Amino acid sequence: MRLMPWPDPLAEGIKVYRLDFDLAAEPEAARQLLTPAERAKADRFARTADRVRFAEGRAALRSLLAKHVGCEPAEVPLASSAHGKPFIELAPGAAPPFNISHSGAHALIVLGDARTVSEVGVDIEECRAEVDMEAIASLAFSDREFNEVRNAADRPRALYSRWVAKEAVLKAIGVGVAEHLKSIGIHFDAEGRIALESAVPGWTNFQAVALQAPPGYAAALAWRAKEST
Numbered sequence: 001m002r003l004m005p006w007p008d009p010l011a012e013g014i015k016v017y018r019l020d021f022d023l024a025a026e027p028e029a030a031r032q033l034l035t036p037a038e039r040a041k042a043d044r045f046a047r048t049a050d051r052v053r054f055a056e057g058r059a060a061l062r063s064l065l066a067k068h069v070g071c072e073p074a075e076v077p078l079a080s081s082a083h084g085k086p087f088i089e090l091a092p093g094a095a096p097p098f099n100i101s102h103s104g105a106h107a108l109i110v111l112g113d114a115r116t117v118s119e120v121g122v123d124i125e126e127c128r129a130e131v132d133m134e135a136i137a138s139l140a141f142s143d144r145e146f147n148e149v150r151n152a153a154d155r156p157r158a159l160y161s162r163w164v165a166k167e168a169v170l171k172a173i174g175v176g177v178a179e180h181l182k183s184i185g186i187h188f189d190a191e192g193r194i195a196l197e198s199a200v201p202g203w204t205n206f207q208a209v210a211l212q213a214p215p216g217y218a219a220a221l222a223w224r225a226k227e228s229t
Contacts, residue, residue, distance in 0.1 A: 014112050027051060098120060099121045121221070133150075136159065140163065164220040168222035183200055206223065
């Protein structure tokens, strides 16, 4: 398990870590940092790669959070919202906002400073050349987004860059991703900056940036800055 911090800050109060998996090796060391329920869940995965992604991803997340909370990794009081977003069961402001995403042989973990950041989301996806653009467009993209992808010189890159940004934003908001994919629009300006479009009040208060992903992957980060008082 290799956990690497992002070399430069992407936004004030936010840290991103990349985790690289060895998908062929059983995650015995990582299992020691999990709760009994999490170890049992890891054991239910039939494929070694799936056990690795779950166990090592959760162990890395617990290790990072334990440093902020001041306890052992297995003692971090993790819980999940109704939509599956993980959080720490502590008083508001006592724990950093965080999020995790994994795909293929990599994972990303984002931690925010609770003093300056209220919500964070991250997504990484392995890019597949045989992706069905029409199917994804009908599921997740507005007409404007689909036209931008269709007219792009590199269609797979255009598609995945929007997909990961969309998922990162929705994960930061904390809503169900599948049912809200068309509720947020992702558009890139001439400098490659992401502009958000949504009819839902407050959703465009979030910010998003593309992350430099490993070859063959796309990734994005989203967050909402805490309002100054």
